[in-house]
Amino acid sequence: MSNKILIANNICKSFHDPITVQVLNNISFSIEKGEFISVIGKSGCGKSTLLYILSTMDTDYDGDLTIDGVLMRDKKEKELASVRNAKIGFVFQFHYLLNEFSVLKNVMLPGLKLNKYSEKEIEHRAYEKLKVLGIENEALKMPNQLSGGQKQRVAIARALINDPLIIMGDEPTGNLDKKNSEIVFHIFKDLAEQFQQTLLIVTHDNEFASRTNRIIEMQDGQIIKM
Amino acid sequence: MKYKLIASISKSLLFARLKQTLVAAIGVTFSITMFITLLSFMSGMNDLLDGLILNRTAHVRLFNEIKPSLKQPIDLSDKYKNQYNFVSSVKPKDEKAEIRNSEAIIRALKADTRVTGIAPKVIAQVFYNVGSIDLTGTINGIDVDEEARLFFFKNYVVGGNYIDLKYTPNSIILGIEAAKKMMVDIGSIIQVTTSKGERFQLKVVGYFQSGIQDIDKVQSYATLNTTQKLLGESNSYITDLQIKITNILDAPMMAKEFQKKFEVDAIDIQTANSQFETGSSIRTLISYAVGITLLIVAGFGIYNILNMMIYEKMDSIAILKATGFSGKDVNNIFITIALSIGIFGGALGLLFGYGLCNVIEHIPFNTPSLPTIKTYPINYNPKFYMIGGVFSIITTYLAGYFPSRKASKIDPVIIIRGK
Numbered sequence: 001m002s003n004k005i006l007i008a009n010n011i012c013k014s015f016h017d018p019i020t021v022q023v024l025n026n027i028s029f030s031i032e033k034g035e036f037i038s039v040i041g042k043s044g045c046g047k048s049t050l051l052y053i054l055s056t057m058d059t060d061y062d063g064d065l066t067i068d069g070v071l072m073r074d075k076k077e078k079e080l081a082s083v084r085n086a087k088i089g090f091v092f093q094f095h096y097l098l099n100e101f102s103v104l105k106n107v108m109l110p111g112l113k114l115n116k117y118s119e120k121e122i123e124h125r126a127y128e129k130l131k132v133l134g135i136e137n138e139a140l141k142m143p144n145q146l147s148g149g150q151k152q153r154v155a156i157a158r159a160l161i162n163d164p165l166i167i168m169g170d171e172p173t174g175n176l177d178k179k180n181s182e183i184v185f186h187i188f189k190d191l192a193e194q195f196q197q198t199l200l201i202v203t204h205d206n207e208f209a210s211r212t213n214r215i216i217e218m219q220d221g222q223i224i225k226m
Numbered sequence: 227m228k229y230k231l232i233a234s235i236s237k238s239l240l241f242a243r244l245k246q247t248l249v250a251a252i253g254v255t256f257s258i259t260m261f262i263t264l265l266s267f268m269s270g271m272n273d274l275l276d277g278l279i280l281n282r283t284a285h286v287r288l289f290n291e292i293k294p295s296l297k298q299p300i301d302l303s304d305k306y307k308n309q310y311n312f313v314s315s316v317k318p319k320d321e322k323a324e325i326r327n328s329e330a331i332i333r334a335l336k337a338d339t340r341v342t343g344i345a346p347k348v349i350a351q352v353f354y355n356v357g358s359i360d361l362t363g364t365i366n367g368i369d370v371d372e373e374a375r376l377f378f379f380k381n382y383v384v385g386g387n388y389i390d391l392k393y394t395p396n397s398i399i400l401g402i403e404a405a406k407k408m409m410v411d412i413g414s415i416i417q418v419t420t421s422k423g424e425r426f427q428l429k430v431v432g433y434f435q436s437g438i439q440d441i442d443k444v445q446s447y448a449t450l451n452t453t454q455k456l457l458g459e460s461n462s463y464i465t466d467l468q469i470k471i472t473n474i475l476d477a478p479m480m481a482k483e484f485q486k487k488f489e490v491d492a493i494d495i496q497t498a499n500s501q502f503e504t505g506s507s508i509r510t511l512i513s514y515a516v517g518i519t520l521l522i523v524a525g526f527g528i529y530n531i532l533n534m535m536i537y538e539k540m541d542s543i544a545i546l547k548a549t550g551f552s553g554k555d556v557n558n559i560f561i562t563i564a565l566s567i568g569i570f571g572g573a574l575g576l577l578f579g580y581g582l583c584n585v586i587e588h589i590p591f592n593t594p595s596l597p598t599i600k601t602y603p604i605n606y607n608p609k610f611y612m613i614g615g616v617f618s619i620i621t622t623y624l625a626g627y628f629p630s631r632k633a634s635k636i637d638p639v640i641i642i643r644g645k
Contacts (some may be wrong), residue, residue: 073312090549097545110549113555217249
């Protein structure tokens with residue numbers, strides 16, 4: 001029980017504009033530490049919507065979400081921001097690196113915000129993460145000098161900087177070619193196996209999903225297989 | 227530490243759009259520069275013009291006006307008390323323009339803590355004799371030291387030394403226009419005839435220029451003693467008491483009080499010179515209005531630039547929020563950007579404003595009516611710099627406030643989903 005880091009209980013969500021459409025219908029599941037989970041489903045089945053709710057970025061839903069034993073309902077925007085900062089790492093389809101900062105600074109920013117370690121230590125940790133991902137040589141470059149695959153790896157390093165409980169990915173390989181997708185998948189796989197990193201990846205790539213520990217399949221706002 | 231992070235993010239965003247930032251800062255700099263210059267110059271000019279009159283005007287002036295008695299004998303009679311009495315063709319009593327019991331009044335005033343100085347004065351109507359021609363004139367008998375201390379007498383003596391008036395017996399400082407007309411130099415002896423027909427010879431020790439030609443044509447100065455001698459009066463004969471007080475705003479109240487207490491006529495500076503105050507307050511109002519308008523326009527510039535920046539950086543804001551920066555942090559980042567533009571631009575503006583004032587202060591400004599002024603007047607009042615500084619910060623804060631609030635409300639989901 002104590003290993004359950006994320007519990008979703010009867011999560012429902014509807015869009016009301018222009019007409020009420022229920023996107024998520026009684027979603028209940030839990031994630032245990034060290035699991036490598038993929039969420040699959042056709043376009044529009046609500047998997048991204050679910051991810052945004054699980055990531056605390058969307059607060060307009062019914063049901064209960066518990067992360068690390070803490071109920072997320074009724075938390076203030078600022079508290080949710082610090083939950084995301086400390087416990088969740090994000091990798092999106094697009095890398096969303098800040099072009100004004102070097103690669104290293106991009107990785108360091110969430111760490112600086114968390115303010116748990118000194119700046120020196122955070123820098124050291126950022127180098128470590130970049131090394132794990134094999135891009136430590138690019139640390140002082142600006143993001144726009146990197147290739148697409150490298151940028152995505154920087155984004156993963158950024159997600160890892162605060163040692164999050166869980167990494168959430170929204171089609172992290174969606175924008176990458178076959179070779180880079182493979183690299184990113186192996187990174188995730190290594191993280192899961194070597195560091196017992198919990199991962200929740202939304203994808204529509206069935207081949208990617210089939211190689212994960214657990215697949216949650218969604219259809220029309222409901223979980224049909226998990 | 228946390229603020230350091232926000233500051234470093236703000237700095238990066240600022241430098242990413244250096245040109246825009248500079249344009250915004252220059253807007254603030256320009257407006258503050260103009261604000262400072264305008265106010266310093268306007269206020270310098272105001273002080274100069276007001277000083278023309280106000281410096282030389284007593285806050286409260288006591289005098290004895292020749293006028294008909296308010297109470298005619300019939301009013302005192304019991305018999306006609308309950309009737310309306312009409313007296314036609316009332317004439318003033320034959321009495322001197324002297325302030326009665328002036329020594330006691332001076333003593334009482336000196337004991338009054340609200341009074342900073344008293345300058346007694348005797349006014350004598352005379353004729354300056356130039357050959358067979360008589361020019362009308364007025365000789366003000368003054369206490370030289372007090373007059374210099376309270377009314378900047380020294381500043382208006384353009385030829386000779388004012389203090390010679392005190393140490394040379396039977397001397398006079400002539401109005402410069404009168405001196406020109408009479409074609410006399412310092413050291414010459416002139417002859418005056420008093421209203422009673424007596425003739426006196428006085429030695430010219432200096433020229434006096436007030437800046438108002440009509441005054442310079444008739445007005446001259448001599449010591450109290452000389453003037454009293456001219457009039458053939460004792461040395462307690464005083465026609466005017468000019469009083470300076472600590473708080474000029476008390477003048478109307480004190481004028482009334484003295485009028486009652488000493489049974490003399492009294493007039494306060496506000497009543498005597500109301501037109502000057504109106505003029506300068508309106509000039510000040512206009513300069514403030516123009517200055518503040520400039521600042522507000524600069525504020526709109528900052529508002530626009532920040533708004534554009536926020537649209538451009540929508541993704542960056544979203545990812546910052548996704549990775550744990552709260553709305554407040556984002557708000558602080560943009561407020562910091564706005565304030566740095568304001569502080570940087572404002573500080574430069576204050577500096578340039580000071581510089582421009584310095585330049586203006588060295589531009590020659592020669593006008594015959596203002597003898598003591600050689601260059602344009604500037605008032606370096608620190609108040610203007612404070613108002614300018616504070617206002618630049620307030621406008622930039624407000625200009626940053628609304629865009630920042632918008633940025634802080636950006637929902638990370640919407641942007642990330644939108645891609």
